[in-house]
Amino acid sequence: MSGTIIAESVGAGWTSALGEIVRDIYFQNQGAEEYRHGRRQVVADIHTAGLDPCHVDLLSKFEVRASLITPILIRAEGPETHQLWGLIVAHQCSVPRQWQTEEVELLDELSIHVAIAIQQAELLAQTQTALEKEKALNTFKSQIIATVSHEYNAPLTAIQVAAETLKAHHHILATPMRERLLAMIEQKSKHMSALVSDMLVVNQAELNRLKLQPVPLDLGQFLAKLIEELQLVNAEHRITLAVRGNMAGFRGDRGLLRQVFGNLLSNAVKYSPDGGGVRVQLVGTDTHLICYVKDEGIGIPPEDQQRLFQSFSRGSNVGTIPGTGLGLHIAKIAVDLHGGTIGVESQVGQGTRFTVQFPKPARGTDAISSSLIADDRETSGAGEPETELKSHP
Secondary structure, eight states: OEEEOOOOOOOTTSOOOTTOEEEOHHIIIIIHHHHHTTOOEEESOTTTTTOOHHHHHHHHHTTOSEEEEEEEEEEOSSSOOEEEEEEEEEEEOSSOOOOOHHHHHHHHHHHHHHHHHHHHHHHHHHHHHHHHHHHHHHHHHHHHHHHHHHHHHHHHHHHHHHHHHHHHHTTTSOHHHHHHHHHHHHHHHHHHHHHHHHHHHHHHHHTTOOOOOOEEOOHHHHHHHHHHHHHHTOTTEEEEEEEEEOOTTOEEOHHHHHHHHHHHHHHHHHTOTTOEEEEEEEEEOSSEEEEEEEOOSSOOOHHHHTTTTSTTOOOTTOTTOOOOSOHHHHHHHHHHHTTOEEEEEEETTTEEEEEEEEEOOOTTOOSOOOOOOSOOSOOOOTTSOEEEEEEOO
8 A cells, every 4th residue: 555745844954755655564454444443653763662664664764763643534424434534644853752642632633623624625626516517507408498499490480381381272282392391391300309319318428327238239231221321311422431350349339329420420411511422431450440430521620629529519610501519429428438439630621530439348248348549540450351332322
């Protein structure tokens, strides 16, 4: 067991211990428990007090001849009523010393005052943390209300107009017009449903109720199916998928992964209003899967990239392109739950590349590893064949 000297007052000419990391086998094996029960140590001479040899060597290192030690105990919850926070130590360095009763009592009283101060400081810190969380929650609620009001108003108005038109003029409307109005109602309803779903996910994450449910998964096939679905409704964009390396051994939550890559792919399309290609690359190693999603869209200003994964955060150059600012926040939450990382590289007017890394479970376990690959360069997957899947408009 070890501890660090965090404060001291030492006479001129004597060895300072401030900042020293002290390792004491006696303290680990026996002393800590004794101090926790209120024991003090009063030593007139370290060489005649019967101390453990390693303890004597430690004290001699700091030229100590006599010592007086009293514990700093703070209240603790549970069966252990007191927790040992630290020790107050007085050393006599020049010669042995017979400690007086008033000196011992003074150190005892000082330890009590220090313990009270520590507990008050911890209580203050807890109170400040709770207030900050409450403030953040209130801000989040305000953002939700503002987002719902804005994002629901437009689709609700469109649905209302389409429904009223159908109700009033259904007998004279041509079939293509009726189908267009019905399709509009369906599309806007899906948009509102997705918004509700996103806010529920964020709310569950804020309450720490979002749980990972991993299953064995071929991420390459998963992405191919997702791209195929997206390509059907985005014919003006060409989305390609290249898969290489070792795909075996990955476990992931299908629902959360759909949130991750659904948001990344839909953003790649949405923020490329002039069309262009969206390139997805999936690389597998023995320990990780790395996925790159690159578009040729409007890009993200450097000043916006730092907060891009925060809730309700969007690029300042999105203009009238619709969005809530929740998608990438949800993607980050889902990636974090998998023990992975997500990053972004972008230049305005030249496009954006997102890099997502997932660890594979260690062999023989089902646990999601938290180890990461520091270098996000595309690895070759040596010895593995490369498979390229392409979806065409």
